[in-house]
Amino acid sequence: MDDLNQFQNFHSIPSTNKYCMELLSKSTPKPFTAISADFQTAGVGQIGSTWVSHPGENVLMSIIVYPDFINVLESFKLQFLASLTCVEVLTPYIDKNELFVKWPNDVLVNRKKIAGVLIRNIFMGSAIRSSVIGFGLNVNQMDFPGVENPVTSLKAVTGQDYDVPALRQQLLDKFRTLYDLLENGKSLKELYMMMLFGYEEPFSFYDLKDQSYKRGVINDVLGSGHLLVKVGGVVEKYDFKEIKFIMDA
Numbered sequence: 001m002d003d004l005n006q007f008q009n010f011h012s013i014p015s016t017n018k019y020c021m022e023l024l025s026k027s028t029p030k031p032f033t034a035i036s037a038d039f040q041t042a043g044v045g046q047i048g049s050t051w052v053s054h055p056g057e058n059v060l061m062s063i064i065v066y067p068d069f070i071n072v073l074e075s076f077k078l079q080f081l082a083s084l085t086c087v088e089v090l091t092p093y094i095d096k097n098e099l100f101v102k103w104p105n106d107v108l109v110n111r112k113k114i115a116g117v118l119i120r121n122i123f124m125g126s127a128i129r130s131s132v133i134g135f136g137l138n139v140n141q142m143d144f145p146g147v148e149n150p151v152t153s154l155k156a157v158t159g160q161d162y163d164v165p166a167l168r169q170q171l172l173d174k175f176r177t178l179y180d181l182l183e184n185g186k187s188l189k190e191l192y193m194m195m196l197f198g199y200e201e202p203f204s205f206y207d208l209k210d211q212s213y214k215r216g217v218i219n220d221v222l223g224s225g226h227l228l229v230k231v232g233g234v235v236e237k238y239d240f241k242e243i244k245f246i247m248d249a
């Protein structure tokens, strides 16, 4: 891929994340190389799930970066970056009071998921050598057959159609701006915390460690990504998959 061709859209590929990982395994693409698709035949979601999207209706895009300024122990900084990128793209269209990030990185409108992020890092020593940051942003899709959790799209929220290539470009631009801030030492954590569902606001959840329902407030998110929740007077620490948010409580 040459200098002028750092962005490539495919009509159909298995997964933009997988494609970027393959590129990285055999070359060193320019930073901010972005691969998008109208359709993925094997889109990957969090925790081994699949990401299904109707052809041409949504943003499906992965971006390659080399964040060697981030220590392995702080790799969650990339989640701050990715979630805030989605928030920034959506704020012109969505009432900010309705927009939340559900830890670690689901973006919600009215408690329904509108975007998800999948990050794949390659480490070198104690730093991140390269990273593929994949975004699935629901734009014009109106029905989500077979999806269990509540899902929405820009069109479902506002009733309007959107230009998917324009949103892709906006996402890439916002990503670059926030990435530059991060590289220049700005912490994105405070902004992320402000958007976080349950931050200083009581929420209900299921604790998978001791298998019980609880209510608490988010206290902090560590650089490692661990979530700290204050339950009663006690701060409890959660790893991914150890907590399930109850969104309708």
Ligand code: BTN
Pocket: 014, 015, 016, 017, 018, 040, 042, 043, 044, 045, 046, 047, 049, 051, 059, 060, 061, 062, 106, 115, 116, 117, 118, 134, 135, 136
């Ligand atoms: C999630 O489950 O919340 C993460 C979803 C990430 C989906 C995007 S779509 C573009 C990129 N390619 C993939 O295969 N997955 C990510």
